Amino acid sequence: MRISTSQYFETSATNYSKAFSDTAKTQEQISSGSRITTASDDPVGASKLLQLQQQNSMLTQYSTNITAVTNAGNQAESVLDSINTALQKAQELAVQAGNGGLSDEDKGSIASELGQIQNTVFGLMNSKDTNGNYMFSGSQTGTAPYVQNSDGSYTYQGDQTQLSLQVSDTLQVATNDSGFAAFDQAVNTSRTTTTLTSPTTDDGRIQVSAGNMTSKADYTNSYVSGQPYTLNFTSSTQYTLTDASGNDVTSETSGNGTYDPNSTDGTNFTLRGVQYAINVNLQSSDSSVSADSVLAGHTFTLGSTPDTITASRNPANTSTAQIATASVTDTTAYNSSFPTQGAVIKFTSPTQYAVYSQPYSTSSKAVATGTMTGTSITAAGVTFNVSGTPATGDQFTISSDSHKTQNVLDTINQLKTALQVPSGSDAASKLTLKNAVSSAINNLASASVLIDTTRGLIGARGNALDIQSTENTSLALANKSTQSAIADTDMASASVTLSLQQTMLQASQLAFAKISQLSLFNKI
Numbered sequence: 001m002r003i004s005t006s007q008y009f010e011t012s013a014t015n016y017s018k019a020f021s022d023t024a025k026t027q028e029q030i031s032s033g034s035r036i037t038t039a040s041d042d043p044v045g046a047s048k049l050l051q052l053q054q055q056n057s058m059l060t061q062y063s064t065n066i067t068a069v070t071n072a073g074n075q076a077e078s079v080l081d082s083i084n085t086a087l088q089k090a091q092e093l094a095v096q097a098g099n100g101g102l103s104d105e106d107k108g109s110i111a112s113e114l115g116q117i118q119n120t121v122f123g124l125m126n127s128k129d130t131n132g133n134y135m136f137s138g139s140q141t142g143t144a145p146y147v148q149n150s151d152g153s154y155t156y157q158g159d160q161t162q163l164s165l166q167v168s169d170t171l172q173v174a175t176n177d178s179g180f181a182a183f184d185q186a187v188n189t190s191r192t193t194t195t196l197t198s199p200t201t202d203d204g205r206i207q208v209s210a211g212n213m214t215s216k217a218d219y220t221n222s223y224v225s226g227q228p229y230t231l232n233f234t235s236s237t238q239y240t241l242t243d244a245s246g247n248d249v250t251s252e253t254s255g256n257g258t259y260d261p262n263s264t265d266g267t268n269f270t271l272r273g274v275q276y277a278i279n280v281n282l283q284s285s286d287s288s289v290s291a292d293s294v295l296a297g298h299t300f301t302l303g304s305t306p307d308t309i310t311a312s313r314n315p316a317n318t319s320t321a322q323i324a325t326a327s328v329t330d331t332t333a334y335n336s337s338f339p340t341q342g343a344v345i346k347f348t349s350p351t352q353y354a355v356y357s358q359p360y361s362t363s364s365k366a367v368a369t370g371t372m373t374g375t376s377i378t379a380a381g382v383t384f385n386v387s388g389t390p391a392t393g394d395q396f397t398i399s400s401d402s403h404k405t406q407n408v409l410d411t412i413n414q415l416k417t418a419l420q421v422p423s424g425s426d427a428a429s430k431l432t433l434k435n436a437v438s439s440a441i442n443n444l445a446s447a448s449v450l451i452d453t454t455r456g457l458i459g460a461r462g463n464a465l466d467i468q469s470t471e472n473t474s475l476a477l478a479n480k481s482t483q484s485a486i487a488d489t490d491m492a493s494a495s496v497t498l499s500l501q502q503t504m505l506q507a508s509q510l511a512f513a514k515i516s517q518l519s520l521f522n523k524i
Contacts, residue, residue, distance in 0.1 A: 058169070059476045065165040066465050066472070072175045073458045073465075076135055079127045080182070080455050083408075084448055086124070090117050090412055091444045097419055098437040100430070104422050111419035118412045122146060122154070125179055125409070136179035139163055145179040146409065152417065154409040156180050167468050173461050182454040186447040188406040189213040190439035191305050192274050197230075198299040204427035205286075206233060206298045209277040210435045212442050218273025226272065228303035236261050236291035239278075241271065241302075261291055276302070277434075281427045305403045307334070309382055311345075314395040321388035323396050334381030339367065342399040345379065347390040355379045358397075408447035415440035 096102075097110050126144050128134055133141035137158030145158040160181065162174040192211035196202050208231065213219050226243035233239045238257050241250045250257040252271060259267035261280040268277050286294050311323035323345075328334045339357035344364075347353050354366035368379050376385050382398075418436035423429045 056476065056480070059472050062167050062472050063469070066167050066469050069165055069167065069173050069175050070462065070465055072129060072135075073462055075127075075129055076177065077455055077458050079124050079135065080451050080458075083121055083124050084451050086117050086121050087408065087444050087448050087451070090114060090415075091441060091448075093117075094415055094437055094440040094444060097415065098434070098441075107419040107423070111416045114412055114416040114419070118409060118416060121412065122148070122409055125183060134158070135176060136182060138176070138178040138180070148409075152413050154407050154413070156184050156407070167465065168472065171464075171468060173465060173468075177454050177457065182451060183409075183447070184407050185405050186408055186411075186443065186450040187213075187216060188403050189442040189446055190406075190435075191219075191403045193303060193305045194231075194276070195301045196298070197301050198297060202428060203283075204281055205283065205294055207279045207281065207427050207431040208300050208302075209279075209431065209438065211274045211276045211302065212438055213273055214270060214275050215273035220273075223272035223274055224304060228301050229271065231276075231300040231302055233295055233298040236280075236295045261295065271302070274302075277438075279427070279431070279434075308401040308403070309398065310401070311384065311396050311398050314397070317391065317394040319389060319391035319394055321386055321390040321394060323384045323398075324387045325385045326382055326398070328381055329378065329383040330381035332381065336381075337367070338380040338382065338400065342397065343367075343380065345377070345384070345396045345398060347392060347394045349392050350389055353377055353379075353390075406443055406446075408444070411440055411443040411447060 093110050093114055097107060102110075125136060125146050126134065127136070134143065134145055137143050137145040139161035140158045141163075143157050145156060146154050147157060148154055156179055158178055158180065160178050162178065163176050164172040164174045167173050189212045190210060191213060194208045194210050196208075226245075226247075226249065228244055229249070230242045231239055232242075237259060239250070239259060240248060240257060241253060243249050249271070253269045255267060255269040259269070259278045259280075261282070263280075266277045266279040268275055270276075280295065282291065282294070306328055309326035309328065311326050313322060342358040344356045344358060344360040345353055346356065348369075351372045353370055353372065355368040355370075356364045357367055370377060370379060372386065372390075375387070376383055378384075384396075384398075415436055418433055421429075421432075423433055
């Protein structure tokens, strides 16, 4: 086959260029230490390398997220620890307030100190993180979780959503705990009431406390089903207890139907998870008669505190009508049909109304309708007394409090308020204060338990983060090792290849120089 001079020059130039390019690439791989600089160098390796680089980026982000979650947990735990310290002091003051020998000035001083603790706890519960976000508002991080109402009570404004961050391909960890879960769900141990039914006028000789729940399980499983109970004092040392069906349950009490009328501390008895205290206050005129004659016949009704129904008018209402009072009048209907998250009453005319479940929107369907009778309306077992004449379109938001839980701020505020009321020498005033103190001591303890539970959840998340951080570190090391194996230049092999390529390139140059000089003119 004939090869023209031009064809030879072109072929030589192409081959030389390729050999030079291969040599230069090998030199670059040795200089940079990277075997793959473009996808064409190793398509399969480049694809795997890209995946590894993406994984490494995610691992870096996971590490950042773990740091963020850890910092958030540390901040929250520090705040919760401070709140618990304040509550411990409040408990000490509550115990101190139970001293019957305190004067009104002493109790006022305790109330003042409780007010300072209340303000401190309120501020801590509205704490912000380093980014300026409220820590306990759920996902509503720009809204203060708690506000104080005009009546001194407190309302949670956040939601129950937990924010979270991804810390691995398969694991998300919460970055916060809502105030609703950490503070509002403390078990309310003071959810029962005691009512004197006989004699019709309280003579103060026998006082029975409102009761404090000592066992939630016994209260829920046994107490509730048997209420209301009738406590009847048959003598100066004995009483009987019957349930709503008339069954005698005296034997179920811890005192088995006996009490000590001479005890200065009173007599405690427990019925189905609720503890009551009996205090006897004989009058000076009773010295001439037997104790049995003045104490026997006192009768009390014991039972759970009825749900409290509250109503608030919509500021956009065009009338001045108000719902003055609200009470449960049909327990069966209330338990079966009252919306668990509250309701909205909307007047479709001055006398016609419709009831909607919360949350309410314009597309909501009414769960009940009715006509106002006189000045009252009844819906879902609740009777509302209306003052004024409603206008068409007026709305009222209805909420119910079952007293199962209590915000710790409300607990402190209730004790402070009770201590600020001047106490008389009558037994009723003493019992009111005693009930407030007993309720505060138990509910503060309940709040501390809930806070400790929340701190435990934070600690559990911290342990999970430690484990995941170790796993992510191992993955990152493996990732880098695999990337190195795929992308890094094998210096020994590359050096041999470079030497061979340089030798071949030099041989190619010499061969081209010799062959390019061949010509017939050289033979003349």
